[in-house]
Amino acid sequence: MDPRARPYRSVLYIPGSNARALEKAKTLPVDAVIFDLEDAVSADEKTNARETLAQALKAGGYGARMKIVRINGLDTPWGRGDATAVARMGCDAILLPKVNAPEDLDALAEITGDIPLWAMMETPRGMLNAAAIAAHPKLHGMVMGTNDLAKELQTRYRPDRMPMMAGLGLCLLAAKAEGLVIVDGVYNAFKDVEGLAAECAQGRDMGFDGKTLIHPAQVEVANAAFAPTEREIDTSRRQIAAFEEAQAAGQGVAVVDGRIVENLHVVTAREILAKADAIAALSA
Numbered sequence: 592m593d594p595r596a597r598p599y600r601s602v603l604y605i606p607g608s609n610a611r612a613l614e615k616a617k618t619l620p621v622d623a624v625i626f627d628l629e630d631a632v633s634a635d636e637k638t639n640a641r642e643t644l645a646q647a648l649k650a651g652g653y654g655a656r657m658k659i660v661r662i663n664g665l666d667t668p669w670g671r672g673d674a675t676a677v678a679r680m681g682c683d684a685i686l687l688p689k690v691n692a693p694e695d696l697d698a699l700a701e702i703t704g705d706i707p708l709w710a711m712m713e714t715p716r717g718m719l720n721a722a723a724i725a726a727h728p729k730l731h732g733m734v735m736g737t738n739d740l741a742k743e744l745q746t747r748y749r750p751d752r753m754p755m756m757a758g759l760g761l762c763l764l765a766a767k768a769e770g771l772v773i774v775d776g777v778y779n780a781f782k783d784v785e786g787l788a789a790e791c792a793q794g795r796d797m798g799f800d801g802k803t804l805i806h807p808a809q810v811e812v813a814n815a816a817f818a819p820t821e822r823e824i825d826t827s828r829r830q831i832a833a834f835e836e837a838q839a840a841g842q843g844v845a846v847v848d849g850r851i852v853e854n855l856h857v858v859t860a861r862e863i864l865a866k867a868d869a870i871a872a873l874s875a
């Protein structure tokens with residue numbers, strides 16, 4: 592199945608150690624959850640978090656939300672134990688942090704078998720190897736780790752994210768070339784709704800499928816930003832109808848709202864309508 596067939600507007604991190612947040616997620620309108628065993632969990636809590644998460648996933652209740660578990664890196668004291676345990680937890684995918692090269696995914700797949708893999712893209716080497724990482728046969732999705740990337744690049748925070756653009760662009764190109772899902776990085780100031788909305792709009796314009804989030808207050812903004820707008824839906828319908836009419840008349844081009852519509856625009860229009868349908872099905 593095409594990994595992009597489902598929506599990924601809102602992808603919420605939940606610390607695997609936080610039982611209350613694990614429960615809360617079942618009530619939130621998020622498209623996907625990243626159950627985190629890495630950065631959101633302190634070293635002292637790592638082993639307990641694995642057990643808390645196993646219990647939560649066993650109990651279920653996450654409905655149609657995509658269940659992704661972020662493990663610790665395989666070069667840490669917890670990574671291999673996480674991979675072995677998570678492979679038995681019934682999640683939908685395993686997310687490996689700080690992927691530098693496709694061999695990192697090979698090493699994980701040796702432990703986890705056929706479970707779909709996702710990669711955190713957050714190191715300079717990972718950016719440079721993005722195309723090779725995206726081509727890994729087990730990889731279904733990429734998640735931008737903009738905090739780690741900023742740290743490694745020694746950038747300053749800027750609302751326009753100019754220092755990030757080369758990395759974001761390389762990963763987007765790599766993901767799109769291989770038909771993978773790609774989700775944008777987190778917006779740290781979780782009470783700043785306007786700033787989040789601006790960054791979501793930028794990510795949507797660039798072609799990201801959605802945004803990773805750290806707090807429930809961010810969900811609504813991301814869901815709105817990454818869903819097709821009413822206007823896009825209306826235009827798509829009219830483009831498809833006009834193009835079909837033009838074709839029936841033996842023409843290869845139609846005009847809608849003063850713009851040409853060719854077959855390639857119809858492909859985009861159909862994708863927009865399919866995404867709107869998939870979102871409607873999730874909330875039904």
Ligand SMILES: CC(C)(COP(=O)(O)OP(=O)(O)OC[C@H]1O[C@@H](n2cnc3c(N)ncnc32)[C@H](O)[C@@H]1OP(=O)(O)O)[C@@H](O)C(=O)NCCC(=O)NCCSC(=O)C[C@H](O)C(=O)O
Nearest residue numbers: 604605606611612615616630631736737738739805806807
């Ligand atoms: C940032 C937080 C520590 C704030 O938590 P808290 O003080 O509990 O917030 P609130 O009191 O406002 O919470 C209100 C209710 O919402 C629940 N909650 C909070 N956060 C989450 C969440 N992430 N998922 C589900 N539910 C959540 C609270 O439990 C309250 O519930 P209730 O009382 O029942 O109403 C906290 O938000 C937090 O820990 N966020 C996640 C942080 C995290 O995961 N960080 C790691 C991922 S980011 C990263 O690593 C990016 C990447 O690697 C990179 O390099 O960029």
Ligand SMILES: [Mg+2]
Nearest residue numbers: 713736738739
């Ligand atoms: Mg990170």
